[in-house]
Amino acid sequence: MGSDAEMFPLVQTLIESRETVLPRCLVEPGPSPDQIESLLALAAAAPDHGKLTPWRFILVPTAQRHRLAEAFARALTDRDPQATPAQISQAGEKAYRAPLLMVAVACLGPRKPDTPPLERMVSMGAAIQNILLGAHAMGFAAGLTGGRAMNSPRMQRLLGLAEGEVPVCCINIGTATARRPRSAPRPLPSALLSELPDEASARAGA
């Protein structure tokens, strides 16, 4: 492995060039089984306070996508009985788009040690980002999709989740046919950091 100084420009280029590609713009090929295993190994390198691995991924193979489509469609009609046939079919179609679709599940139930749920979610976000970056480095494109269907009991049932397990988003990976223009620049580093004021300034501001 090169020195940190050699590695930084590569990592910077990789991270800064990653972008969301919507599932409707993802086609075959997607990652092979070996590549999926490599991506999961990257997820396993995420920081994880308490070593709980408080997240897991459920692959939805092509042959099972119709079941996910049904859950998406029914989740919509459960919350909006007035949904039009076009809206219902659009909800279901989301299940069929990307060559690889995995549902990211957070494990927030009682565990020992009882790492707080927010910390577990941070670990999950890091694991997902490792997967996105790994897929990008392999030449694939990817996008996350969430939405209210994730909170539907139908999704819980479809995925066979245990108590305390929560579906968070779908990870969609494939080959990009198109990329959307970036709608907004990324935040400036200066907007991301503030400094704790000294006590006198804090008292004056209070």
Ligand SMILES: Cc1cc2nc3c(=O)[nH]c(=O)nc-3n(C[C@H](O)[C@H](O)[C@H](O)COP(=O)(O)O)c2cc1C
């Ligand atoms: C948990 C999660 C769920 C997301 N769900 C959606 C979604 O349903 N639809 C969508 O267009 N983008 C979704 N995104 C992607 C963001 O819109 C995207 O990351 C953001 O616009 C920044 O763009 P970039 O990833 O290209 O930098 C999701 C992102 C996260 C972290």
